[in-house]
Amino acid sequence: MIDYRAGTWGFHVAIGWKGSLVPRAVAVAFPNAILTFIVATLLADDNKVDDDTAKAAQLVIGAFTSVMVFVLYNRSNTAYDRWWEGGTLLQKARGEWFNAYSSIMAFTSTKPEMQEEVQAYCHLVARLMSLLMCCGLQQVSPHRDRPFEIIDLAGIEPESMEFLNSAPDKVEIILQWIQRSMVLSMHTGVLPVAPPILSRAFQEVSRGIVNLQNARKIADFPYPYPLAQISMILQLIHWIMIPVSTSLALPRTWAVLFSFFSIFVLWCIHFNALDLEFPFGTRVNDLPMDLMQQDWNKSICMLLDRRATRPPSFAYDWGEHKDLTVVMSDASDLYVPIIPIINKGGAIIKVADRDFAREHGKTIHVAAHSPCTAAARDLGMIALNGVASTGVAAPNGIASKTGLVVNTGVAAPNWIASKTGQPGSSVRWQDQGCSESVPSSPAQKTTPAPGSPASPQGEKTASSEPTPSEVCQRQAPTRRGALSRSLCSPACIGFSDR
Numbered sequence: 001m002i003d004y005r006a007g008t009w010g011f012h013v014a015i016g017w018k019g020s021l022v023p024r025a026v027a028v029a030f031p032n033a034i035l036t037f038i039v040a041t042l043l044a045d046d047n048k049v050d051d052d053t054a055k056a057a058q059l060v061i062g063a064f065t066s067v068m069v070f071v072l073y074n075r076s077n078t079a080y081d082r083w084w085e086g087g088t089l090l091q092k093a094r095g096e097w098f099n100a101y102s103s104i105m106a107f108t109s110t111k112p113e114m115q116e117e118v119q120a121y122c123h124l125v126a127r128l129m130s131l132l133m134c135c136g137l138q139q140v141s142p143h144r145d146r147p148f149e150i151i152d153l154a155g156i157e158p159e160s161m162e163f164l165n166s167a168p169d170k171v172e173i174i175l176q177w178i179q180r181s182m183v184l185s186m187h188t189g190v191l192p193v194a195p196p197i198l199s200r201a202f203q204e205v206s207r208g209i210v211n212l213q214n215a216r217k218i219a220d221f222p223y224p225y226p227l228a229q230i231s232m233i234l235q236l237i238h239w240i241m242i243p244v245s246t247s248l249a250l251p252r253t254w255a256v257l258f259s260f261f262s263i264f265v266l267w268c269i270h271f272n273a274l275d276l277e278f279p280f281g282t283r284v285n286d287l288p289m290d291l292m293q294q295d296w297n298k299s300i301c302m303l304l305d306r307r308a309t310r311p312p313s314f315a316y317d318w319g320e321h322k323d324l325t326v327v328m329s330d331a332s333d334l335y336v337p338i339i340p341i342i343n344k345g346g347a348i349i350k351v352a353d354r355d356f357a358r359e360h361g362k363t364i365h366v367a368a369h370s371p372c373t374a375a376a377r378d379l380g381m382i383a384l385n386g387v388a389s390t391g392v393a394a395p396n397g398i399a400s401k402t403g404l405v406v407n408t409g410v411a412a413p414n415w416i417a418s419k420t421g422q423p424g425s426s427v428r429w430q431d432q433g434c435s436e437s438v439p440s441s442p443a444q445k446t447t448p449a450p451g452s453p454a455s456p457q458g459e460k461t462a463s464s465e466p467t468p469s470e471v472c473q474r475q476a477p478t479r480r481g482a483l484s485r486s487l488c489s490p491a492c493i494g495f496s497d498r
Contacts, residue, residue: 001284001286001287001288002016002018002019002284004016021275024267025264025267025268025271032239032263033256033259035243036242036247036256036260037256039243039247040247041252043248044252053248054248057245057246057248057249058250060241061242061245061246061249061258064241065238065262065266068234068238068266071231072231072235072270072273073269075269075270075273076269076270076273076276078223078273078277079272079273079275079276079277080276082218082223082277083287085218086218086219086287087279089211089212089214089215089218090140090212090287090292093136093215094208095208096208096211097129097132097205098296098299099204100178101300103204104122104125104191105125106309107191107192107193107197107198108121108191108309114189117188117189121181121185123304124155124181126300126303127152127153127155127156128174128178130151130297130300131151131153131174132174132178133293134148134149134150135171136209136212137289139212139216140215141219141281142281148293151297151301171212175205179202179205182201182202186198218279218280219280222278223273235266235270238266242259246258246259
């Protein structure tokens, strides 16, 4: 793979020759342009091209070229997806295996008497991890015997290496060695961690090989042969037809230019697909697998350093470190944002005072859009989803179905009357300046609150309950401590403490 930087304008990228598709595309387009020039010269001498023939040739050129652009673009897009997915899967496998290796190094024992065994195990795992990545890259390479750099295997028993060389899948054997070594080291005390904690390393190793198997899918399954075959056949037909059709449709100069550039563009797309379909090779535009292996070995060796296994000490000083100061990583001036940070405000979370509401018996259910909502919030009362309760009787409070109809047959201390006529105490309906009692029994008559005028409708039983309009029409002084709110909303009911 060619590592480049496009810069601000990117013009210098067009000058590159290494890894470019231009030489191959020019090698195909230039002979076609020469052939077009010869055919156009012959037809110009004969003067036998009429307008109908020229229009038909133009139609053929446009239709055939459009079809070729569609076919080749689809193949090139598929090739790029394979190239990008191949690199992504290899990086995922590397990340999972490095996390597993780092976890194993972090889980090792810190006992002084175990340090020799710990060092021996860490060096063994480092060599197995290096060998694991090497064999994984060989599996996806077109040539399975492709050499990669690994950490020296001196010290590993020769019998195991002979067995590994005879195995059909080396990655599976090395993976099994690593997992088995973790189990044995846990029993010997080298990895003194609980099995659930150690299972994290097992999971990361397994996820890494899953990503490697997905990368093998790209290496083992090429672009479908029927599609590749028909694409090449159409390209060859197009290459043969272009000189004749352009000579019939256009003047000689324009015919030569059109032939060259159309063939050049189409074959650039074709060669791009060929270069990207198999990303695990050794060509200049393939993935940098050699560099990936070298970087992998450096990462493994870095964790073997004692300084990597010991967190840095920190001399904390309250006077110096109480304020977190932002500085630049290169120890230059303090960081000053170029673009000021916009203050978008923040959400305020309010918690209801449940103790206050419980002490004063002011736990009440109110509707979300009721006038009582504001009062309930002011007095610390609790509203559950804005829905009035349908069967809850609260001491010193009101249990209501709609705010005007009392509960069905449930009698509660001091305040609940029954809809079905069962015994219960009276309900006090509070309005702006009015207080009215509703009897809980059919035989009981309504008694006006002290100081309030008599009801214009006379006596009323519980079976004929007052409507909201009737309640709102009554005006009387509110009792001491009563919550004065309008009852015009059917889902709202007030209360007063007794």
